[in-house]
Amino acid sequence: MTAATTMPDEGAPGLRPTVRAGAGDRRIDAVGYVFVAFFTVPFFLFNILPVFFGIYVSFTRWSIVGTPHWIGLENFTTALHDRWVATAFWNALAYGLIIVPCVTALGLAFALFVNRGYPLSGLARTLFFAPNVVSATVIGLVWVWLLDTQFGLVNHYLGFLGLEAIPWLTSTRWSLVGVSIASVWWDLGLAFVLFLAALQDIPADLTEAALVDGAGRWQRLVFIILPQLRPVLSMIVTLQLISTLRIFSQVYVMTNGGPGGSSSSPIYYIYSVAIVRNLFGYASAIAMLLFVAILVLTLLQRLVLRERS
Numbered sequence: 001m002t003a004a005t006t007m008p009d010e011g012a013p014g015l016r017p018t019v020r021a022g023a024g025d026r027r028i029d030a031v032g033y034v035f036v037a038f039f040t041v042p043f044f045l046f047n048i049l050p051v052f053f054g055i056y057v058s059f060t061r062w063s064i065v066g067t068p069h070w071i072g073l074e075n076f077t078t079a080l081h082d083r084w085v086a087t088a089f090w091n092a093l094a095y096g097l098i099i100v101p102c103v104t105a106l107g108l109a110f111a112l113f114v115n116r117g118y119p120l121s122g123l124a125r126t127l128f129f130a131p132n133v134v135s136a137t138v139i140g141l142v143w144v145w146l147l148d149t150q151f152g153l154v155n156h157y158l159g160f161l162g163l164e165a166i167p168w169l170t171s172t173r174w175s176l177v178g179v180s181i182a183s184v185w186w187d188l189g190l191a192f193v194l195f196l197a198a199l200q201d202i203p204a205d206l207t208e209a210a211l212v213d214g215a216g217r218w219q220r221l222v223f224i225i226l227p228q229l230r231p232v233l234s235m236i237v238t239l240q241l242i243s244t245l246r247i248f249s250q251v252y253v254m255t256n257g258g259p260g261g262s263s264s265s266p267i268y269y270i271y272s273v274a275i276v277r278n279l280f281g282y283a284s285a286i287a288m289l290l291f292v293a294i295l296v297l298t299l300l301q302r303l304v305l306r307e308r309s
Helices: 023-057 074-080 083-115 121-133 136-146 153-160 175-201 204-212 217-228 230-245 249-254 266-276 280-308
Strands: none
Touching: 023 280, 074 280, 083 121, 083 175, 083 230, 083 266, 083 280, 121 175, 136 153, 136 175, 136 249, 175 217, 175 230, 175 249, 204 217, 217 230, 230 280, 249 266, 266 280
């Protein structure tokens, strides 16, 4: 008589075999930690640590030489009464009012054009995105030449139209507009790519059904395409707002914040306070104010997206 043998169910609770980590597993874990350290250690040293050091320095009087002297909130109260800080933040708002609508509208228009597959749309895709892969410094140098009052191509073509030359970069009235033009040209590529990817994700059934129902091109855009693009539209607007708060290279290369601070930006003013005036504590306090502004914008963007979803 043979006794029946019942194998235990490995899936039953309490019957799973206990696996102990051996020396080989520990060696694999150690190798993994080494690979992760190649990223985490530089990230901590060059990103996390400077943030906390900057917060500490913002409460001190420090000129990079010697020991920081703790002064509490003095730097912040000074910054809140500094008219050049107010000018820089107001300029950032003006940059946002010019750059964000232009980048959003042009990015969407170019994406709609390329998405329809017209002839040369492949070449257009490259041309629209190309400025975004060039550094902002190079973009600034190119537009310094294009917007030159006497020899620039822009004023040259304005002359053909019978218009007077505009002092794009040397006038308090036009300098901010001149920098904005270069920024729009540089930022356009990212918005274009994001819009194009979102357009290609829209189900074809929606637009085909609307076409069968007799919807025109404008109706399909307003009632089908734009609602589908709402999340990416919100993201692009938020990214552009943050980008305008961080604008620096174009200002530095094209106008040096002038004339008379008319084209200055928060980052450029932080640079001038820290590097030119050697007031690192005060510059860190202004940077903290800028961080708060960007944080508020980000939280607002998340709030809007959550309500929309």
